[in-house]
Amino acid sequence: MSLLLVSKNRNLKPYKEALLELDPNLDVDIWPGIQNKERVQFAVAWRHPANLFDGFPNLKVISSLGAGVDHLLSDNTIPDDIQFTRIVAPSLSGQLADYVLTAVLNIIRKTDRYLDQQRRAIWRPLDSIKKDAIAVGVMGLGAIGEKTATRLRDNGFNVNGWSKSQKQIDGVNCYRKDQLGSFLAQTNIIICLLPLTPETEGILDLELFKSLKKPSFLINVARGGHLVEEDLIYALDTDLISHATLDVFSEEPLPESHPFWGRDKITITPHIASVTDPKESAELILENYKRMLSGMDLLHQVDREAGY
Amino acid sequence: MSLLLVSKNRNLKPYKEALLELDPNLDVDIWPGIQNKERVQFAVAWRHPANLFDGFPNLKVISSLGAGVDHLLSDNTIPDDIQFTRIVAPSLSGQLADYVLTAVLNIIRKTDRYLDQQRRAIWRPLDSIKKDAIAVGVMGLGAIGEKTATRLRDNGFNVNGWSKSQKQIDGVNCYRKDQLGSFLAQTNIIICLLPLTPETEGILDLELFKSLKKPSFLINVARGGHLVEEDLIYALDTDLISHATLDVFSEEPLPESHPFWGRDKITITPHIASVTDPKESAELILENYKRMLSGMDLLHQVDREAGY
Numbered sequence: 036m037s038l039l040l041v042s043k044n045r046n047l048k049p050y051k052e053a054l055l056e057l058d059p060n061l062d063v064d065i066w067p068g069i070q071n072k073e074r075v076q077f078a079v080a081w082r083h084p085a086n087l088f089d090g091f092p093n094l095k096v097i098s099s100l101g102a103g104v105d106h107l108l109s110d111n112t113i114p115d116d117i118q119f120t121r122i123v124a125p126s127l128s129g130q131l132a133d134y135v136l137t138a139v140l141n142i143i144r145k146t147d148r149y150l151d152q153q154r155r156a157i158w159r160p161l162d163s164i165k166k167d168a169i170a171v172g173v174m175g176l177g178a179i180g181e182k183t184a185t186r187l188r189d190n191g192f193n194v195n196g197w198s199k200s201q202k203q204i205d206g207v208n209c210y211r212k213d214q215l216g217s218f219l220a221q222t223n224i225i226i227c228l229l230p231l232t233p234e235t236e237g238i239l240d241l242e243l244f245k246s247l248k249k250p251s252f253l254i255n256v257a258r259g260g261h262l263v264e265e266d267l268i269y270a271l272d273t274d275l276i277s278h279a280t281l282d283v284f285s286e287e288p289l290p291e292s293h294p295f296w297g298r299d300k301i302t303i304t305p306h307i308a309s310v311t312d313p314k315e316s317a318e319l320i321l322e323n324y325k326r327m328l329s330g331m332d333l334l335h336q337v338d339r340e341a342g343y
Numbered sequence: 344m345s346l347l348l349v350s351k352n353r354n355l356k357p358y359k360e361a362l363l364e365l366d367p368n369l370d371v372d373i374w375p376g377i378q379n380k381e382r383v384q385f386a387v388a389w390r391h392p393a394n395l396f397d398g399f400p401n402l403k404v405i406s407s408l409g410a411g412v413d414h415l416l417s418d419n420t421i422p423d424d425i426q427f428t429r430i431v432a433p434s435l436s437g438q439l440a441d442y443v444l445t446a447v448l449n450i451i452r453k454t455d456r457y458l459d460q461q462r463r464a465i466w467r468p469l470d471s472i473k474k475d476a477i478a479v480g481v482m483g484l485g486a487i488g489e490k491t492a493t494r495l496r497d498n499g500f501n502v503n504g505w506s507k508s509q510k511q512i513d514g515v516n517c518y519r520k521d522q523l524g525s526f527l528a529q530t531n532i533i534i535c536l537l538p539l540t541p542e543t544e545g546i547l548d549l550e551l552f553k554s555l556k557k558p559s560f561l562i563n564v565a566r567g568g569h570l571v572e573e574d575l576i577y578a579l580d581t582d583l584i585s586h587a588t589l590d591v592f593s594e595e596p597l598p599e600s601h602p603f604w605g606r607d608k609i610t611i612t613p614h615i616a617s618v619t620d621p622k623e624s625a626e627l628i629l630e631n632y633k634r635m636l637s638g639m640d641l642l643h644q645v646d647r648e649a650g651y
Contacts, residue, residue, distance in 0.1 A: 129499065130471075136498070137448040144445055149612050150458060156604040158596035158613045163438075189497060190444070191437065288466035296464040304457050305466045 037062035037074040038324055039091075042081040042100065050079070050100075053317035061321075077324050082106055088113045096120060096327050098320060101311055102127055102179060104337050105231040105258060119337035122311060122319050128182040130309035131256060135183050135226055136190060138254045138280040138302070139171055142224060147278070147302060166191050170248070172222030174238075175229035175257065176202045176209065177343070179309075183228060195222050219246035224254065231258040232342030241266040241275075250277045256308040259285035264295070271300045282308040345370040345382040346632055347399075350389040350408065358387070358408075361625035369629075385632050390414055396421045404428060404635050406628060409619055410435055410487060412645050413539040413566060427645035430619060430627050436490040438617035439564060443491050443534055444498060446562045446588040446610070447479055450532060455586070455610060474499050478556070480530030482546075483537035483565065484510045484517065485651070487617075491536060503530050527554035532562065539566035540650030549574040549583075558585045564616040567593035572603070579608045590616040 038054070038061060040047040051063045064070055066087070075091045081100035088094060089112045097107055099121040107119050141147065143164040152159055169192075173184045176198035184207045188194045194207045197218040201211040210218035219225070225247060229235045239255060240263040253276055255262055264285065270276040280302045281295065287306055295301050323333050337343065346362070346369060348355040359371045372378055374395070383399045389408035396402060397420045405415055407429040415427050449455065451472040460467055477500075481492045484506035492515045496502045502515045505526040509519040518526035527533070533555060537543045547563060548571040561584055563570055572593065578584040588610040589603065595614055603609050631641050645651065 133448060133474075133498075134452065137445070137452055137454065140441060140445040140448065141454070144442065146445065146449070146454070147458075149615075150455075150610070152613075153604060153611045156599045160613045160615045160618075163615070163618075166441075186498075190441075190494075291464045293464075296461060302458070303461045305460075305468045307457075307468045307471070310468075310471075 036076050036328070037064055037071070038320075039064045039066060039069060039075045039078040041066040041078060041083045041087065043084060045081050045100065049313035050317060050320075053313040054321060057317055057321050061324075077327055079320055080107065083110070085110065086112045088117070096323065096333065098122065098323060099337075100316065101309075102177075103230065103258065104343065105260070107337075108232075108339060108342055115339075118333060119339060120323055120333050120335050121337055122316055123178050123335045124311065124315045124319060126312050126315050127309045128179040131179050131228070132183045132186040134256060134282065134304075134308035135228075135254055136186055139187065139192065139224055139226075141302075142252050142278060142280070143169070147299065151299065164250075167193070169193070169223040169250075170195055170221055171224040171226060172197065172218055173207075173226045173228060174198075175227070176204065177228070177230070180228040183226065216246060219243060220248060223248045223250060224252040226254045227257045227261050229257050229261060230343035231260045234342070236260050237263050239263060239267070241270060244270040244275045247276075251275065252277055253279040253281075255279070256282045259283045259287065268294060268298075271298065276300075278302070280304075282306055344384050344636065345372055345379070346628075347372045347374060347377060347383045347386040349374040349386060349391045349395065351392060352390050353408065357621035358625060358628075361621040362629060365625055365629050369632075385635055387628055388415065391418070393418065394420045396425070404631065404641065406430065406631060407645075408624065409617075410485075411538065411566065412651065413568070415645075416540075416647060416650055423647075426641060427647060428631055428641050428643050429645055430624055431486050431643045432619065432623045432627060434620050434623050435617045436487040439487050439536070440491045440494040442564060442590065442612075442616035443536075443562060444494055447495065447500065447532055447534075449610075450560050450586060450588070451477070455607065459607065472558075475501070477501070477531040477558075478503055478529055479532040479534060480505065480526055481515075481534045481536060482506075483535070484512065485536070485538070488536040491534065524554060527551060528556060531556045531558060532560040534562045535565045535569050537565050537569060538651035539568050542650070544568050545571050547571060547575070549578060552578040552583045555584075559583065560585055561587040561589075563587070564590045567591045567595065575609075576602060576606075579606065584608075586610070588612075590614055 047065045054061055054063055072091050076093050076095050078097045079100055080097055096118045104121050145161050171187050171192050172195040173180050174197050176196045184194050184196050188206045196207045197210045199212050202209045239261050278300050282304045326333050355373045362369055362371050380399050384401050384403050386405045387408055388405055404426045412429050453469050479495050479500050480503040481488050482505050484504045492502050492504050496514045503526055504515045505518045507520050510517045547569050586608050590612045634641050
């Protein structure tokens with residue numbers, strides 16, 4: 036039996052080391068250095084090469100290395116009987132909540148404009164946006180979305196939440212799927228934390244931007260595929276959206292020639308809102324690996340039909 | 344009886360309007376339009392002209408328009424029998440706590456460096472600073488300092504506090520005056536919220552910077568006079584301090600030729616960390632004005648000897 040770690044763009048050595056520290060008897064391969072394909076029963080994947088998982092006759096489980104599983108769901112060559120799981124780590128949701136809180140605070144305190152004034156040695160106080168004059172709206176109320184919503188609430192913001200099924204969160208106005216219009220009409224700062232599925236792809240479009248309360252702001256920390264990029268450009272140019280903070284993009288790294296780079300109404304970060312910690316991840320991976328070996332139910336199973 | 348509003352650099356009309364809305368019978372003058380000097384018993388001042396308060400025979404109280412009173416204490420021409428008070432408004436401490444939280448989050452998330460990379464279309468993830476690897480330290484634990492310390496604590500930071508007298512705040516390691524060395528040795532991000540007094544003037548100097556835990560960062564939201572500016576330049580140049588966020592300066596507006604403007608290790612804002620709200624201030628001013636008329640003790644009296 037062996038455990039395989041796969042990624043085209045991540046250094047997986049710290050993950051292997053963390054796993055072996057927890058259990059020195061583990062047999063861990065890092066792609067492409069696979070000793071014996073028939074021994075692999077459990078894989079951990081982040082941006083794996085296409086068709087890779089078609090050749091492992093005894094593979095039972097693939098765990099995403101993060102919270103998102105769209106990279107697994109979109110690969111039709113993975114056999115149907117392979118179970119998907121994901122990593123739901125407290126530090127991931129904490130980091131995401133921090134990133135969003137930072138972005139929201141920078142929006143209301145106009146950090147970007149002060150930095151621009153500083154570059155030109157201009158001393159000019161600007162009106163800040165009062166917390167009680169606006170509301171933030173979190174799309175997606177899973178573990179990460181709920182943590183983000185409650186952190187914003189605890190910091191004095193009016194918080195709306197929108198999710199597929201009705202949720203109940205203290206001090207958060209929760210809307211369900213068919214109430215999107217009411218949710219948007221009450222929201223100034225829209226925060227996307229949705230899973231990427233055929234249903235949510237392109238949800239951040241011109242129609243949505245038009246439905247938001249003014250002034251409107253966008254924070255996307257989910258996936259680039261949620262956003263219709265040309266609609267955002269149009270919305271910024273016409274002041275439908277005052278500012279966008281983006282951590283994810285349809286193509287990553289964002290190409291040097293992409294029009295987003297040069298816009299002062301867009302704040303870009305290179306997909307760093309949350310980064311999995313090898314030690315914390317290793318514990319969660321090992322737990323599920325042992326559960327698989329014992330035939331127990333896995334933690335954080337993914338419903339391949341629902342898409343998350 | 345009349346109430347006088349004085350400031351060289353603030354528009355006081357909204358304050359007069361807010362006062363008259365609360366009590367239409369009030370007699371409110373805005374400097375320099377004073378109808379009768381002998382009628383003035385209560386003044387509200389922010390950066391008043393020198394010597395102004397020497398010519399009001401019936402003046403009993405001067406309230407600062409903010410939390411700081413150094414502009415009153417440093418004016419030796421104000422008669423000794425005039426009582427000083429200040430405005431302690433919940434929104435002031437909330438705004439300050441927000442400003443500091445924003446600055447701390449931007450430090451650990453390296454916002455400035457990402458904005459710089461964005462300007463050059465560079466996609467490069469950087470290691471963030473982990474919350475549990477550092478501690479913040481709040482100097483001054485009055486109403487604003489305590490609010491700031493608890494907000495940082497509630498957002499998952501390790502928080503130290505330092506004050507003249509020993510304080511007890513849940514989840515905050517409180518040090519008293521003679522424990523400055525231990526406080527600094529345990530603090531990475533130093534946050535100055537002290538009143539400006541002869542004792543605290545120039546406290547943010549090279550010796551203090553050297554005593555901080557590395558990496559070290561400075562946030563000054565108190566007064567420009569707390570900081571020895573040339574010591575900060577030296578500390579930044581020698582990496583004793585990694586970054587400074589400054590909202591206050593010895594000369595405001597900060598002169599266009601000042602060396603702080605051009606430094607990418609300094610973030611400058613134009614004294615906007617907290618701005619008094621006319622409506623909220625008017626209520627507090629009126630309360631003390633009525634207390635004075637009735638001969639009651641005033642709220643938020645200033646100990647002219649202690650300096651706050």
